[in-house]
Structure formats: structure tokens, C-alpha cells
Amino acid sequence: xxxxxxxxxxxxxxxxxxxxxxxxxxxxxxxxxxxxxxxxxxxxxxxxxxxxxxxxxxxxxxxxxxxxxxxxxxxxxxxxxxxxxxxxxxxxxxxxxxxxxxxxxxxxxxxxxxxxxxxxxxxxxxxxxxxxxxxxxxxxxxxxxxxxxxxxxxxxxxxxxxxxxxxxxxxxxxxxxxxxxxxxxxxxxxxxxxxxxxxxxxxxxxxxxxxxxxxxxxxxxxxxxxxxxxxxxxxxxxxxxxxxxxxxxxxxxxxxxxxxxxxxxxxxxxxxxxxxxxxxx
Ligand code: T3D
Numbered sequence: 001x002x003x004x005x006x007x008x009x010x011x012x013x014x015x016x017x018x019x020x021x022x023x024x025x026x027x028x029x030x031x032x033x034x035x036x037x038x039x040x041x042x043x044x045x046x047x048x049x050x051x052x053x054x055x056x057x058x059x060x061x062x063x064x065x066x067x068x069x070x071x072x073x074x075x076x077x078x079x080x081x082x083x084x085x086x087x088x089x090x091x092x093x094x095x096x097x098x099x100x101x102x103x104x105x106x107x108x109x110x111x112x113x114x115x116x117x118x119x120x121x122x123x124x125x126x127x128x129x130x131x132x133x134x135x136x137x138x139x140x141x142x143x144x145x146x147x148x149x150x151x152x153x154x155x156x157x158x159x160x161x162x163x164x165x166x167x168x169x170x171x172x173x174x175x176x177x178x179x180x181x182x183x184x185x186x187x188x189x190x191x192x193x194x195x196x197x198x199x200x201x202x203x204x205x206x207x208x209x210x211x212x213x214x215x216x217x218x219x220x221x222x223x224x225x226x227x228x229x230x231x232x233x234x235x236x237x238x239x240x241x242x243x244x245x246x247x248x249x250x251x252x253x254x255x256x257x258x259x260x261x262x263x264x265x266x267x268x269x270x271x272x273x274x275x276x277x278x279x280x281x
């Protein structure tokens with residue numbers, strides 16, 4: 001579907017695949033791409049037929065981060081204002097959307113992910129990495145700090161000391177190391193990446209969607225809450241699921257020794273996790 005200038009969108013078997021599509025510049029992020037990514041994520045959030053989302057890149061890269069030519073072409077009389085506006089208006093909404101979206105978001109990292117391209121991959125719930133791909137924070141090379149949420153996600157994934165080293169050096173992290181330090185969930189042969197990501201996404205889309213959404217909410221909250229707060233949240237969310245059709249179907253399937261057939265209605269149009277202003281439109 002030719003809906004976007006800088007993205008490809010496809011939905012098949014419950015999976016929306018969003019492909020960053022500026023291959024000539026390694027899918028560098030410009031205002032159009034970020035706005036279209038926001039639109040595509042909202043569309044996936046609202047679409048009842050979508051149960052999981054895959055984000056990937058066209059060509060050789062996942063994304064090289066901010067399009068550095070935009071800085072040169074833009075208004076350089078107020079670089080501070082330009083940067084903070086870009087972060088607040090273009091990057092932060094995308095990161096919040098992914099984090100708050102009540103559906104799994106998988107990054108299929110097909111090539112290098114640099115700068116905010118790496119931040120984008122880290123914002124996703126799950127990362128599959130092509131064995132030929134790599135990460136570099138890249139910000140230190142141009143005298144900036146990591147942004148677009150990397151300061152939130154990277155220390156949580158790899159620990160503070162590793163995160164600092166990767167930020168300060170901007171060195172390339174290849175597939176073996178990325179897997180070893182917990183940057184990615186799985187490394188797959190480059191030729192299989194699309195199929196593996198689609199298969200994982202399809203299996204999640206076939207799952208108990210409300211439980212999948214509330215698991216994301218509970219795990220995300222649990223990373224910030226105390227034990228007592230987490231236990232209370234678990235009790236509240238589990239109570240919402242205990243009488244649900246999916247729970248009854250899951251129980252019946254277990255007792256009848258068959259695969260469950262979950263309904264596909266939950267978390268469709270309009271339903272978003274709390275505290276997700278960007279996802280509400
Ligand atoms: O205001 C705000 O928005 C602040 C927010 C900032 C967020 C950020 O993301 S800051 C960090 C920006 N990104 C970078 O600094 C990364 C720059 N790129 C690189 O370091 C390297 O290109 C890569 C490590 C990504 C890949 O290296 P390599 O050797 O595999 O490829 P290459 O030859 O360097 O790049 C391939 C092409 O992509 C090349 O185009 P050409 O010469 O063939 O026509 C290159 O210019 C282009 N490209 C790569 N990165 C960017 C880019 N074009 C524009 N912007 C880029 N970021």
C-alpha cells in the first residue's frame with residue numbers, strides 16, 4: 001500500500017510490518033519519516049486485525065539515526081532550539097508510542113542501527129538481529145549525548161557500566177557481543193531475519209491478546225515499582241483476566257489436551273495502555 005513517502009506498511013496474518021524506507025541514506029531519520037512512523041504506529045495500535053508489529057529497515061541498514069544533512073540544511077541560528085524541538089515533537093512521541101502500545105513491537109534489525117536508530121531498536125519489546133548487523137550509539141562522535149530513550153533502555157538492558165562504555169566510545173557492537181550482553185533476544189542468519197521475525201510476530205498475534213497487553217503493562221511498570229506495588233498491580237490486572245473468554249478458552253484447551261483458540265478482539269481499536277497520550281489519537 002503506497003500510503004507513505006518514507007515507510008512501507010504491510011499487514012498479513014495479524015502482523016503489521018513497518019519498513020523504514022530511505023535506503024540511500026541508511027534509513028536516516030528525518031521529520032517526515034518520524035511523523036510517518038508515528039502515524040503507522042497509531043494505525044497499528046488502532047487496527048483490530050493487527051496483533052503484533054515488526055519494525056525493520058529497507059536495504060543494508062536498520063537506521064543510521066538522525067539525518068545529519070538535516071542539521072546542515074536546517075536553521076543553524078538556533079541549534080539548541082532545533083534539537084530540543086526535534087526531540088520533544090518528533091522522537092519522544094515515537095518512543096512513548098512503542099513503549100505504551102498494547103501489542104508486541106519487534107525490531108528486526110537487518111543492518112547497522114546507529115544513533116537514534118539504535119534508540120529506536122532498543123525501544124522495541126523484542127530485538128531479532130541479523131548475524132551481519134551491528135549497533136553503534138554514534139552520538140559521542142558528533143559531540144552529543146545518547147537520546148531518543150537510549151538512556152532509559154540501554155542501562156536497563158546491559159547495565160550502567162556497559163551502557164556508559166558503549167556511549168562514550170560509540171564502538172560498533174557486532175552480533176555475537178550484542179547477544180552476549182543482552183542487547184538482543186536472538187541472532188539469526190541475515191537471509192532468515194524477515195521470516196523469523198514474521199513467525200515470532202504471528203505466534204504472538206495468535207496469542208491471548210489482552211494477557212499479552214497486560215503483561216507488557218505489568219513488566220514495564222514492575223521495572224519501576226516496589227515489590228508491594230508490583231504485587232498489587234499483578235492482583236489488579238489478573239483479576240481483569242480471570243473471567244475473560246481467553247482464560248476460559250485456555251483452561252478448556254488444557255483440559256481437552258488441544259491448542260487454545262484465543263479470540264482476536266481484545267486491544268483493538270482505541271484501546272491503549274494508560275499514560276499513553278500519543279497512542280490515544
Ligand atoms: O535534533 C536532533 O534531532 C537530535 C537527535 C539526534 C539523534 C541522532 O541520531 S544523532 C546520531 C546520528 N547518526 C550518526 O551519527 C551516524 C552517522 N553514520 C555513521 O556513523 C555511519 O554511516 C554508519 C555507522 C551508520 C554506517 O557506516 P558505513 O561505513 O557502513 O556506511 P557509510 O558509507 O558511512 O554510509 C552509507 C550512506 O549512508 C552514505 O551515503 P553516501 O555517501 O553513500 O551517499 C552516508 O552518508 C549515509 N548516511 C549514513 N548515516 C547517515 C547518512 N546520511 C545522513 N544521515 C546519517 N545519519
